[in-house]
Amino acid sequence: MSPSLDPHAAGDPPQDLAAEYVLGVLSPEEWRDADRRLTADADFAAEVAAWEARLTPLIHGAESVAPATDLWPRIRRSLPANDLGGSDGNVNFWRSLTAASAFIAVVCLTLAVVTGRPSGPQPVARAVPSAHSATAEVEPLQVALLRPTHGPTAFVATLDRSRKLMTVSPGAAPAPKGRSLELWMIPPGGAPQPLGVIPSDHSAKMPMPDAFAGRGDTPIVLAVSIEPKGGSPTGLPTGPVVATGRFNVV
């Protein structure tokens, strides 16, 4: 709560953490601490909102850059509770599969190590994309973008803690003929646990796994693998992993 004074800055105004958080100059640790504090400290959250209102109009001076033209269809398909799986979906599935295939081998290798040594934490960590989970606020909706190591988002998972519901929606998802997509959760240092086969052309709702019940950071990785029709016969992934991701508070 008390403003920390920088030794170099004697005579300067005291640190305004909310302003520095909004400006983005804090170190990753300080930024994350401040991000957590937002949910627990209403006064701080109000200060941050005030600074956002003060500083964000600067974006009027930012240059506009058009995103890729296929981004909107991707977003639209990934919206939770959206049944627009649509006819152009399959084209994107296969386009995405091409992009993903270059990385499948790498992910596959990683997974082979994971399944071979269920207690090894490192390979799991490496399979995680850069998204990190922030702290939970009161019943936040959490979103996980599941994607190949490089390439567009293949699935979007949302976690609705208040209704204890998880929704997985295919974005640009590969759906090879005669095979099934299976969803897994991989706890840090643990073996993948099956969450069931998921459709590639529409959203799937399922009960929220108990492992996600805790508040705060969710280190659990979600992964989708390609399996024989009906799902993995062994209880562990047998095919290539096409996407991984973690929950993020939105």
Added chain:
Amino acid sequence: MAIAADLERVRLVRALQRVASGEAAALEDIYRRTSAKLFGVILRILGDRNEAEDVLQEVFVTVWNRAGSYDPSRGVSPITWLAAVARNRAIDRIRSRSTRPTQPLEAAAETPDGAAPAWAMLEAEDDARRLAACLEALDERQSSAIRTAFFDGVTYEALAVRLGAPLGTVKSWIRRGLASLRTCLEA
């Protein structure tokens, strides 16, 4: 110009309200109107198109889920609200990766101090004009440090390296600048 900006604001507020009631077409309308601006902001911070598109996707999924929490009566314009979400997601992304793969040098070269090109201000809203005037009133090093930090999403440490100034000095510029800015904007 002011009328055009007001009209745009009203359109966006209405679209956000329609999104809050579950209309995907309204979200598409918001996307058409704002995605290039938001993408520009995100790309400048991340310096990588694929990553920036992922973040923009996160932003619109967030807007889809949270449009109801936008409250126009608080006096925050809808584009400000959207851009705050976008910057927050971009900074979150960049702070969670250990090293920055590429510096957005091309973007930095276009506007070295992040200064707004004059034409952009023509369509800016009132709050943007007031902010620009208050930034003008600051010591030039202070306003330039604030602009660079804002547009590039860099930490104090990275900013010190970029500006070739000691860390304590850069912190001092930013803190004094922010305090003066607040006073000016509240005047």
